[in-house]
Amino acid sequence: MIKKDLSVDFLGVHFENPFLLSSSPVDNCYEMCAKAFDEGWGGVVFKTIGPKNFEVDEVSPRFDELTKEGTPFVGFKNMEQIAEHSLEENLHDLKQLKENYPDKIVVASIMGTNEQDWEELAQLVTEAKADMIEMNLSCPQMTSHEMGSDVGTNPELVKKYCAAVKRGSDLPMMAKMTPNITDMIPAAKASLAGGAEGIATINTVKSISNIDLEKRVALPIVNGKSSISGFSGKAVKPIALRFIQQLRVAAGLEQLPISGIGGIETWQDAAEFILLGATTLQVTTSVMQYGYRIVEDMKNGLMHYMEDQGVDHLSELIGSANKNIVPAEDLDRDYKVYPKIDWDKCIGCGRCYVSCFDGAHQAITWDPKTRRPSVDTSKCVGCHLCNLVCPVGAITTGEKVMKPGRKGNAEDKQVESVRLTHF
Amino acid sequence: MTKKYETEAPGYTMTTVMEEAARCLLCHDAPCSQMCPAHTDPGKFIRSVRFRNLKGAAETVRENNAMGAICARVCPTEKYCELACSRTGIDKPIDIGGIQRFVTDFEQQAEMDILQKGESNGKSIAIVGSGPAGLQTATTMLERGYSVDIYEKSEKAGGYLTYGIPEYRLPADIVEYEIKRIINLGAKMHYNVTIGKDITMDELKASNDAVVVAVGASEAKVLPMFEGNDYVESAVDFLARVKEAKGNIKDVPASAVVIGGGDVAMDVSTTLKRLDVEHVTDVVYEQFDEFRASKKELAGTQREGVTIVDGYVPESVDGNEVTFKARNMDGKLTIKADKIILAIGQQVNADNLGINIEHGVVPYTGYKTDDPKVFVTGDIAQGDQTVVWAVRKGKEVADLIDSELIGGTK
Numbered sequence: 001m002i003k004k005d006l007s008v009d010f011l012g013v014h015f016e017n018p019f020l021l022s023s024s025p026v027d028n029c030y031e032m033c034a035k036a037f038d039e040g041w042g043g044v045v046f047k048t049i050g051p052k053n054f055e056v057d058e059v060s061p062r063f064d065e066l067t068k069e070g071t072p073f074v075g076f077k078n079m080e081q082i083a084e085h086s087l088e089e090n091l092h093d094l095k096q097l098k099e100n101y102p103d104k105i106v107v108a109s110i111m112g113t114n115e116q117d118w119e120e121l122a123q124l125v126t127e128a129k130a131d132m133i134e135m136n137l138s139c140p141q142m143t144s145h146e147m148g149s150d151v152g153t154n155p156e157l158v159k160k161y162c163a164a165v166k167r168g169s170d171l172p173m174m175a176k177m178t179p180n181i182t183d184m185i186p187a188a189k190a191s192l193a194g195g196a197e198g199i200a201t202i203n204t205v206k207s208i209s210n211i212d213l214e215k216r217v218a219l220p221i222v223n224g225k226s227s228i229s230g231f232s233g234k235a236v237k238p239i240a241l242r243f244i245q246q247l248r249v250a251a252g253l254e255q256l257p258i259s260g261i262g263g264i265e266t267w268q269d270a271a272e273f274i275l276l277g278a279t280t281l282q283v284t285t286s287v288m289q290y291g292y293r294i295v296e297d298m299k300n301g302l303m304h305y306m307e308d309q310g311v312d313h314l315s316e317l318i319g320s321a322n323k324n325i326v327p328a329e330d331l332d333r334d335y336k337v338y339p340k341i342d343w344d345k346c347i348g349c350g351r352c353y354v355s356c357f358d359g360a361h362q363a364i365t366w367d368p369k370t371r372r373p374s375v376d377t378s379k380c381v382g383c384h385l386c387n388l389v390c391p392v393g394a395i396t397t398g399e400k401v402m403k404p405g406r407k408g409n410a411e412d413k414q415v416e417s418v419r420l421t422h423f
Numbered sequence: 424m425t426k427k428y429e430t431e432a433p434g435y436t437m438t439t440v441m442e443e444a445a446r447c448l449l450c451h452d453a454p455c456s457q458m459c460p461a462h463t464d465p466g467k468f469i470r471s472v473r474f475r476n477l478k479g480a481a482e483t484v485r486e487n488n489a490m491g492a493i494c495a496r497v498c499p500t501e502k503y504c505e506l507a508c509s510r511t512g513i514d515k516p517i518d519i520g521g522i523q524r525f526v527t528d529f530e531q532q533a534e535m536d537i538l539q540k541g542e543s544n545g546k547s548i549a550i551v552g553s554g555p556a557g558l559q560t561a562t563t564m565l566e567r568g569y570s571v572d573i574y575e576k577s578e579k580a581g582g583y584l585t586y587g588i589p590e591y592r593l594p595a596d597i598v599e600y601e602i603k604r605i606i607n608l609g610a611k612m613h614y615n616v617t618i619g620k621d622i623t624m625d626e627l628k629a630s631n632d633a634v635v636v637a638v639g640a641s642e643a644k645v646l647p648m649f650e651g652n653d654y655v656e657s658a659v660d661f662l663a664r665v666k667e668a669k670g671n672i673k674d675v676p677a678s679a680v681v682i683g684g685g686d687v688a689m690d691v692s693t694t695l696k697r698l699d700v701e702h703v704t705d706v707v708y709e710q711f712d713e714f715r716a717s718k719k720e721l722a723g724t725q726r727e728g729v730t731i732v733d734g735y736v737p738e739s740v741d742g743n744e745v746t747f748k749a750r751n752m753d754g755k756l757t758i759k760a761d762k763i764i765l766a767i768g769q770q771v772n773a774d775n776l777g778i779n780i781e782h783g784v785v786p787y788t789g790y791k792t793d794d795p796k797v798f799v800t801g802d803i804a805q806g807d808q809t810v811v812w813a814v815r816k817g818k819e820v821a822d823l824i825d826s827e828l829i830g831g832t833k
């Protein structure tokens with residue numbers, strides 16, 4: 001079995017691997033975290049600890065899923081708030097985890113309602129021997145507007161609370177950002193100005209997942225009613241990647257340490273977050289669906305990827321895809337590439353024909369007798385929708401041509417990708 | 424003991440049917456839809472399932488096929504829609520029958536009334552025989568505004584659906600529900616009436632605008648050497664007896680030899696095993712590469728542990744000992760069993776109906792007879808003899824009669 005060094009250093013703390021459970025239902029007590037450590041997770045961000053006077057009172061039921069065809073958990077909606085155990089129990093669990101798993105990393109997630117809360121909580125988790133603090137400024141389903149994402153969208157409050165935490169603790173600290181905001185950069189900069197060393201993002205996206213059409217109530221139904229709450233899972237991955245990429249290319253934030261969160265369930269997802277600038281990775285939804293064991297394939301798959309890429313440390317990969325993401329106006333618009341149809345692979349379903357006609361440029365002709373498509377290059381714009389809908393990978397990139405009047409050599413244009421060439 | 428006989432294999436759940444529907448490539452100009460003899464249009468109803476429109480899916484099935492829930496269970500789809508399925512180019516065809524069963528089960532649970540009676544045109548049709556062809560003819564005629572009387576010689580409707588196909592493959596309550604739907608649409612049923620005996624064809628013709636003969640091939644064929652042998656029973660009689668008793672027959676043999684290689688022989692062999700007959704041997708005239716039974720039924724029979732011997736023809740019988748001769752090699756095979764069941768085909772009884780039958784069918788294509796008021800459909804009309812073809816023939820004869828009587832096309 002492949003063996004590679006997956007360790008990373010993040011905010012001055014050494015992690016044996018970058019995989020952490022995010023602050024959520026998956027790590028709300030000692031037994032859960034211990035089991036996750038035993039199964040190979042590098043760390044946990046223990047479920048958010050709130051102030052002593054904040055009473056957590058949860059609804060039942062509290063989850064919903066978005067499905068597509070036969071696929072469950074395309075996205076996941078969650079109404080649970082922060083840790084339901086008492087402050088004393090949580091602090092005890094943190095301490096015990098560190099005692100029994102000294103090589104694993106225990107991050108304490110905290111959330112207060114005012115500066116005093118934040119400072120006190122920071123102090124308490126530091127005394128409990130946590131390795132790091134994560135400030136939860138982003139939970140979208142709190143029953144208090146002084147907590148959660150309402151705070152995270154206000155840069156002044158973010159800065160003030162970060163400074164409070166820094167007064168209470170000298171532990172490394174990251175601020176967890178909400179995606180329920182147009183531009184994350186002001187909030188991220190405010191948290192750095194307040195003393196944060198890194199950013200964790202994204203928290204869940206405010207959502208309504210489904211409506212019961214008979215009762216006309218959103219799901220889950222809590223005694224006849226429902227609420228907007230956080231959405232997570234695979235469906236939010238593109239949103240998370242976009243925020244992380246934008247943070248890492250913002251002026252002054254190029255080396256920003258990021259703990260990436262949002263729909264990670266395979267090593268490929270993990271690699272994508274790393275390539276856009278995440279150093280550590282946090283996971284919940286896929287654990288809720290499949291359990292802690294998913295870390296085995298994420299670690300092993302990431303090792304194989306490192307081997308394939310010829311790197312010995314993940315640090316060599318972090319943020320390395322960002323230079324290839326440019327503003328839309330800077331993209332090369334001088335050429336187009338036609339699809340190439342492999343008639344030996346084609347099974348004659350006609351999906352490319354339907355999609356090209358109804359969704360693109362009527363550039364695929366269909367022979368009803370042989371049930372085979374052909375590309376009409378006089379109409380084709382090279383959009384490659386046909387490639388995406390082909391169920392057997394029979395359509396790949398073919399001839400490249402310069403647009404009329406443009407200079408350059410079409411053959412030099414790089415358009416091939418794993419997605420476009422392999423099924 | 425009869426549980427194995429009575430229990431149908433479980434169908435899809437909402438989740439598993441979505442998984443199967445998601446395998447469907449949703450082809451342009453779907454080949455499966457072009458291959459359904461009854462034009463049930465799987466391409467359309469699977470797409471409806473995929474987009475969670477189960478009511479729309481049920482409409483597509485039902486409006487095209489009055490036997491939709493039955494076809495879903497008994498159609499040899501491997502020869503029709505699934506044979507054409509593009510997914511075969513990747514792995515294996517979509518389980519179209521299974522998805523159709525889910526859709527029609529949903530239709531029943533939701534108590535949908537999809538078929539609508541047409542506005543009365545004052546014309547009346549008599550149908551002789553209530554098998555699938557007669558029932559489909561009735562449905563289409565009722566939708567077009569005709570009044571319909573169905574004459575059935577037995578005490579229940581459905582023909583082979585009711586008296587032949589075993590319970591584990593086609594539960595009686597499914598057949599009853601399909602028939603009830605057609606009765607609710609307005610079909611008047613006359614049970615225990617034999618046309619040509621209790622009522623003459625002339626009387627029927629006098630009181631109706633058209634008469635459709637859909638008597639099917641309901642009587643067993645017997646080889647002369649087996650006549651009068653107490654160990655011998657016909658497949659038709661055996662299956663009807665077991666179905667009527669819901670599997671609780673008293674004379675379950677310890678061993679049985681079945682002769683024949685069609686779906687009926689498979690039904691008999693599998694039924695015997697499900698009644699816990701330990702030793703069942705099916706001897707078949709055809710060799711495996713020329714088998715008539717559908718692959719699905721053959722596989723099911725083999726799974727039950729039936730011994731199948733192909734390429735042998737019965738030569739002589741002495742009490743319960745049958746001797747077969749190899750067709751293509753030198754050699755003989757002698758088997759002794761408690762019971763001998765003949766599944767060598769059925770014949771038509773069209774006595775006093777004025778219809779010329781040769782080798783089980785009318786000697787001409789189409790549905791017209793010499794008498795302009797009399798039509799044929801179902802197994803006695805030319806074409807395949809499956810339920811789905813019965814549906815097709817039912818729709819086609821109804822179209823023909825409608826255009827003859829009203830002058831419309833559809």
